[in-house]
Amino acid sequence: MKKETLLSYARAARLKAYAPYSKFLVGAALLTDENFVITGSNTENASYGMTVCAERIAIFTAIHAGWRNFMSLAVVTDSSPPSSPCGACRQVIWELCGNIEVVMGNLAGEMVTTSSLEMLPKPFGAADWQGNPVTGEMLQAEDIWRLPVTSNPLGYVLNDYPAPQQIPENYKELLSKIVIDPEFEDGLYRLDEEEKIIVISYLHQAKGYTLKDKRSGRGNEVYGVFACRAPLRPNALAQSVVELVDIKKNILTVKGLDLINGTPVLDLKTDYR
Numbered sequence: 001m002k003k004e005t006l007l008s009y010a011r012a013a014r015l016k017a018y019a020p021y022s023k024f025l026v027g028a029a030l031l032t033d034e035n036f037v038i039t040g041s042n043t044e045n046a047s048y049g050m051t052v053c054a055e056r057i058a059i060f061t062a063i064h065a066g067w068r069n070f071m072s073l074a075v076v077t078d079s080s081p082p083s084s085p086c087g088a089c090r091q092v093i094w095e096l097c098g099n100i101e102v103v104m105g106n107l108a109g110e111m112v113t114t115s116s117l118e119m120l121p122k123p124f125g126a127a128d129w130q131g132n133p134v135t136g137e138m139l140q141a142e143d144i145w146r147l148p149v150t151s152n153p154l155g156y157v158l159n160d161y162p163a164p165q166q167i168p169e170n171y172k173e174l175l176s177k178i179v180i181d182p183e184f185e186d187g188l189y190r191l192d193e194e195e196k197i198i199v200i201s202y203l204h205q206a207k208g209y210t211l212k213d214k215r216s217g218r219g220n221e222v223y224g225v226f227a228c229r230a231p232l233r234p235n236a237l238a239q240s241v242v243e244l245v246d247i248k249k250n251i252l253t254v255k256g257l258d259l260i261n262g263t264p265v266l267d268l269k270t271d272y273r
Helices: 003-014 054-064 087-097 142-146 182-188
Strands: 027-032 037-041 070-077 101-106 111-115 155-158 175-180 196-202 212-215 221-224 237-248 251-255 264-270
Touching (some): 175 182
Parallel strands (some): 070 101
Antiparallel strands (some): 196 264
């Protein structure tokens, strides 16, 4: 993954910060050895010692999700030159990530690249998992499947529908665009041979869920949520089959998309029917 792309993840994560005291927003993005990205943002507290930096939140989240091997960490602030991780974060980076690349950037596009060992030339303790009581067998335990699964969106929907209730009734005849991150553009190779594609998305405005709902296509009879297309689901995922009209570089034009502007797109698949 390009450094600029990882910085863009950190820049987006910065907008999730809780920083009412310092007003200093920080975003971090941690890249695993499988090119998966986990983000974090600084979270402050009125008791200042309870504040946790963006870098540590990203790393702790990644560890909790089961990741162990990391390649790079990006940090974005609104300062020039770009701010570097604090001493506590440097120690955590070393112990839990090892000697990885650290990329620091700001909103003006400045970028500084170093490594965790350069930032902490004489670290305390080991940078490995030896001695940790959590084993591979434990990670396969019966209840592990209950833990949340994180996904990185591939792109987003671009159209004129700002909210679900404003999707026109004739949406099946209207055009929308799907903007794919240029990092994944090669994955669109030969997609233009398909007439229809399946769009897997995350319904980011859906809140909560119900296990039964009315099914409009069946006379508003009540069905279980897994037997209908109700948007309020235990996991707010949607599957939309659309007509592929055009592809220009990383931008797809599709017809019949029932998603609102800004909806994160998680995957694209071909329709084999």
